Amino acid sequence: GAGVSQSPRYKVAKRGQDVALRCDPISGHVSLFWYQQALGQGPEFLTYFQNEAQLDKSGLPSDRFFAERPEGSVSTLKIQRTQQEDSAVYLCASSKEGRGFGNTIYFGEGSWLTVV
Amino acid sequence: RKEVEQDPGPFNVPEGATVAFNCTYSNSASQSFFWYRQDCRKEPKLLMSVYSSGNEDGRFTAQLNRASQYISLLIRDSKLSDSATYLCVAYTGGGNKLTFGTGTQLKVEL
Numbered sequence: 298g299a300g301v302s303q304s305p306r307y308k309v310a311k312r313g314q315d316v317a318l319r320c321d322p323i324s325g326h327v328s329l330f331w332y333q334q335a336l337g338q339g340p341e342f343l344t345y346f347q348n349e350a351q352l353d354k355s356g357l358p359s360d361r362f363f364a365e366r367p368e369g370s371v372s373t374l375k376i377q378r379t380q381q382e383d384s385a386v387y388l389c390a391s392s393k394e395g396r397g398f399g400n401t402i403y404f405g406e407g408s409w410l411t412v413v
Numbered sequence: 414r415k416e417v418e419q420d421p422g423p424f425n426v427p428e429g430a431t432v433a434f435n436c437t438y439s440n441s442a443s444q445s446f447f448w449y450r451q452d453c454r455k456e457p458k459l460l461m462s463v464y465s466s467g468n469e470d471g472r473f474t475a476q477l478n479r480a481s482q483y484i485s486l487l488i489r490d491s492k493l494s495d496s497a498t499y500l501c502v503a504y505t506g507g508g509n510k511l512t513f514g515t516g517t518q519l520k521v522e523l
Binding site: 330332337338339340341342345352355369388398400402404405406407412 | 417421445447455457459460462487500504508509510511512513514515
């Protein structure tokens with residue numbers, strides 16, 4: 298498709314389970330971002346890739362969170378030993394620019410994670 | 414204190430009303446500002462950019478006051494289809510990331 302594609306759209310995980318969320322950015326887009334959106338809140342930055350290089354991971358909340366983009370296209374966000382506070386929508390976004398300028402970034406529909 | 418602050422609402426207005434949303438930001442290094450719209454259970458989508466000179470797009474007008482670190486969005490002649498959450502967003506080039514407010518919920522009613 299033409300947009301940012303994320304899978305799974307919905308995931309229910311038992312506390313302590315590991316999860317992996319996938320993002321397919323728009324073809325040719327250089328920059329890829331992950332954001333976390335808790336219920337009733339705005340999205341919060343997690344991490345940023347330029348091609349395969351992870352240039353900023355300052356928003357990852359703990360060392361249980363890990364992201365990769367090994368070939369500079371598809372990205373995976375992995376959460377180990379999930380906790381209830383990890384329940385949120387995980388939004389992936391991409392931009393053809395080397396920067397995530399607000400008017401050139403496109404979001405996927407998100408992966409809805411519920412930890413029970 | 415959050416870097417970008419908005420009144421969460423909800424704002425319940427009748428169709429045809431004019432409604433204004435305000436937003437303040439605390440990081441003076443923020444370079445650019447935007448309003449995004451987010452429908453229920455959907456992704457955020459760019460509504461418009463915000464310039465110091467003001468920016469108008471049809472029924473929507475956005476304004477930036479850098480001295481006061483204040484951003485506004487005005488919606489005239491509200492439509493039912495305007496019902497959504499409006500997110501105020503600041504872009505900081507050095508960090509290359511967008512900082513979102515919590516969003517202001519708008520409900521336009523018959």
